[in-house]
Amino acid sequence: MNDIFWFVPITSIIALMFALYFFKQMMKTSEGNDRMIAIASHVRKGAMAYLKQQYKVVGIFFVIMTAVFSVMAYVLNLQNPWVPFAFLTGGFFSGLAGFFGMKTATYASARTTNAAISSLNGALRIAFRSGAVMGLVVVGLGLLDISIWFVALNYFYPVELGDGHNLVIITTTMLTFGMGASAQALFARVGGGIYTKAADVGGDLVGKVEAGIPEDDPRNPATIADNVGDNVGDVAGMGADLYESYCGSILATSALGAAAFLGETDMQLKAVIAPMLIAAMGIILSIIGIFFVKTKEGATQKDLLHSLSRGINISSILIIIFSLAILLVLDISNPYGIWGSIVVGLVTGIIIGKATEYYTSATYKPTQIIAESTGTGPATVIISGLGTGMISTAIPVIAVVVGIVLAFLFASGFDFTQMGLGLYGIGIAAVGMLSTLGITLATDAYGPIADNAGGNAEMSGLGTEVRKRTDALDSLGNTTAATGKGFAIGSAALTALALLASYIEELKIGLLRIGEDVLVFASGLKIDTASATLVDFMNYYEVNLMNPKVLIGMFIGSMMSFLFCGLTMNAVGRAAGKMVDEVRRQFRAIPGIMEGKSEPDYARCVEISTIGAQREMLIPASLAILVPIAVGLLFGVPAVIGLMVGALVAGFVLAVFMANSGGAWDNAKKYIEEGHLGGKGSRAHKAAIIGDTVGDPFKDTSGPSLNILIKLMSMVSIVMAGLTVAFSVL
Amino acid sequence: MEIHLYLSIFPEALIASMLPPEEFGRYFAVGNKKRTRGQAIFFKVNRNFESDYLKVQNIDELCVPNSDGSPKRSKYIAIYRVLEHIPMEALENLYLVTDDGRVLELEKGDYSEENNDELHLYQQLGPVRPLVASSLDPIAFCKYLTNTEHPVSVPKIMFVELILNGLSNDPQKASTENIPYRNIDHMRDCLVDLKKPGSKPNKTVVRNTRDDLLYRTTKNGFFIGDQIELFYYPFPSQEQLEGEYYSWWKSALTQGFGY
Helix, strand or coil: CCHHHHHHHHHHHHHHHHHHHHHHHHHHCCCCCHHHHHHHHHHHHHHHHHHHHHHHHHHHHHHHHHHHHHHHHHHCCCCCCCHHHHHHHHHHHHHHHHHHHHHHHHHHHHHHHHHHHHCHHHHHHHHHHHHHHHHHHHHHHHHHHHHHHHHHHHHHCCCCCHHHHHHHHHHHHHHCHHHHHHHHHHHHHHHHHHHHHHHHHHHHHHHHHHCCCCCCCCCCCCHHHHHHHHHHHHHHHHHHHHHHHHHHHHHHHHHHHHHHCCCCHHHHHHHHHHHHHHHHHHHHHHHHHHHCCCCCCCCCHHHHHHHHHHHHHHHHHHHHHHHHHHHHHHCCCCHHHHHHHHHHHHHHHHHHHHHHHHHHCCCCHHHHHHHHHHHHCHHHHHHHHHHHHHHCCHHHHHHHHHHHHHHHHHHHCCCCCCHHHHHHHHHHHHHHHHCCHHHHHHHHHHHHHHHHHHHHHHHHCCCHHHHHHHHHHHHHHHHHHHHHHHHHHHHHHHHHHHHHHHHHHHHHHHHHHCCCCEEECCCCCEEECCCCCHHHHHHHCCCCCCCHHHHHHHHHHHHHHHHHHHHHHHHHHHHHHHHHHHHHHHHHHCCCCCCCCCCCCHHHHHHHHHHHHHHHHHHHHHHHHHHHHHHHHHHCHHHHHHHHHHHHHHHHHHHHHHHHHHHHHHHHHHHHHCCCCCCCCCHHHHHHHHHHHHHHHHHHHHHHHHHHHHHHHHHHHHHCHHHHHHHCCC | CCCEEEEECCCCEEEEECCCHHHHHHHHHHCCCCCCCCCEEEEEECCCCCCCCCCCCCHHHHCCCCCCCCCCCCEEEECCCCHHHCCHHHEEEEEEECCCCCEEEECCECCCCCCCCCCEEEEEEECCCCEEEECCCHHHHHHHHCCCCCCCCCCCEEEEEECCHHHHCCCCCCCCCCCCCCCHHHHHHHHHHHHCCCCCCEEEEECCCCCCCCHHHEEEEEEEECCCCEEEEECCCHHHHHCCCHHHHHHHHHCCCCC
């Protein structure tokens, strides 16, 4: 094995060590007075209760799926024997990352509040570095899992042997741990999304609208559940989502590299480890970037944003330089072309992020226009929000399209016939986009910490200055969260595309496993399965638009995106309804809540959200797993490819639309609350509140969950490729 | 148990209670259990006044503890033409209560007359509730409306001056940003008319305001007066609201969220 590979596990350990260092530094600081500690403890308990319940459900799912994979691997011989274990570790590491992230975030919020008593910089430092724990744990555990499997599989399938086929086996086997991560991510994202919005919408509807209680008021029984929800949705959910994208992009690119350079063993190995090395370098540069995030006392919002941007920008610029160095040191073929693809990935991510900011920030015209539409009532707010969200899909789609073309062309040496190399370029563009995930995820996970810190300051009755500081940090978190969501969906699109290409490699392995060593075409042409190219497979399975099976798959894939969205939206509605009933019940049954003489039953609301989220996520999650299997078994490979394409194109556009509509409605409301168009309490404000409530599940449940749907359906298709080729009916 | 006397502005009523002002305000807004909510504005009234109209002599007999020994929360003494029959000198502090029962206590202060030609917007709170644009300052406005020689007058009036921002000087062109009133165009027309030479001093913008008062729109404070006297209850500064009275202010800002 190439010695330079060891840089990968070493950096993953470094990432985890820094995460531990930041965690310990945070834990050394004080959590504040008794009231602050008590509130933080309520949130922590609620978050952990949720995780425990979720892991219980996910555990059952993993046991069932592992049994299915074991049957496929050991009884039916349709899969590599390592798959059940790879699947388990992917899920385990993803769950572990969520656990550490949530634990850190819930310990950090009160400490951030307490630090805000004395300084803004101190509070920013605690909140951001605690967010960085999540970022570093995700990339550290992700690369560690990849490294362990690469080393272990290399022992059983030495890369030096097998004419490069062993590397194909290794990389395609490793891909299946992506399904473990995907499945875990789906539960985290969908469950977390339902939880957070059920608590938020349910709490607001009774608290703000019916009882006239302000947000984060301890008299509202749903307040703690709302704070727990911020962690569950934005820390654990976002972390698991990006963990999956991060690992998925690296693994898919490695698999594509193994396929593209089949026959050139030395170059093949370099192509396989290049994405791992770039990700590893990204870890080091993320850590450097994290240390650049600091601010001065009395900093403005612009200063704070500049502080975070400085860290991300430094990491991004350095990765552009160092990724070229890595490719040159590796002596990979066409290093400048592949480097071009990496840069394309980074730029695409930035463009999507900026487009998201443009369409959702109140600084720009689109959101201001939605705000202005409040003058004619809630109906026009909904119409203009939907319209803006739909229009907002154009730039990200064009960015991804241009990114795909450029990444393909750069890596293939501007030769469209070099399909394998071009697809490798698309994969490595996704790796480039996610290479600095250590710091970009830190800015996401920082958001709910700052939000909870603000909630803690409110509930603890701390002074004006503290609240102003936590409000400034919270507001910054809202901005970075919107950009982070754009980044998550952009990376999901590129990763899914790389997975689509990797599916063909899995087909090859599947066919070889059932003894179909030769592809016999209708024309009588015969090609060795092992050496068949991607185009050969497309022709063999008649993957073209005139094949109704492909169209069937595309229709079902598109439909799945909408069905999934609808199910998750309705799930939020139902879970929020239960929360409304409970909050009303408590106001009725517990005397003295409003007088502040008795404490509401926070735990009951946490429990309702937890149970509601777990119950409601089962149907959409099961569909995401069962539909690709059913389509494969019924209609075969062409339909599965159609399904993946349909889900990717419809899901991507729908996800951008939903996230941006929701974000724009939210910020249109905030724009009015800042004193525009009549300000708080005006009719415009009431109309904007309705838009924001509709947008809540758009931006925090259904939209983000689509990222996972796209990737998970691809992953299920990949893992079940053996089953599809062996048993498809048509 | 001490019996307190309160003058509620809307609904206009004189209420006896064994609860001190803060607790009474909370009770008045949200009830015994959280089944209702509602804004309240009331004065604490000194019991030592005499009135032929209001039966204040037998309050001690009317307001007695409940059968379980708990304090009597409210005993309505009168509900009609109460404001005009309470002597000015009996009025003590003013209490502003939010929907969810947060209470802000305002004390009397000195009103310094502004000598400028700014326009004003007054929300009358009792005994009638029109929203009125005026070229008169609060003192002149009170005198004008309590002058019985005018065909439209009341013996005593309570009102609050609301923010107009730039409209107070330039009703034609100034921005209406951060002004949450309904019928804003009509209000602008009224203000423009007031600027015309020979115009009436007052123009009714809304004949009867049914919405709650948005406390955040208070310009300077609350006024109650008749032909002889005018009491002024200054509203806290923004700094005080965000610091000293934060929980009340935060609750006040939540007003308007309900459908």
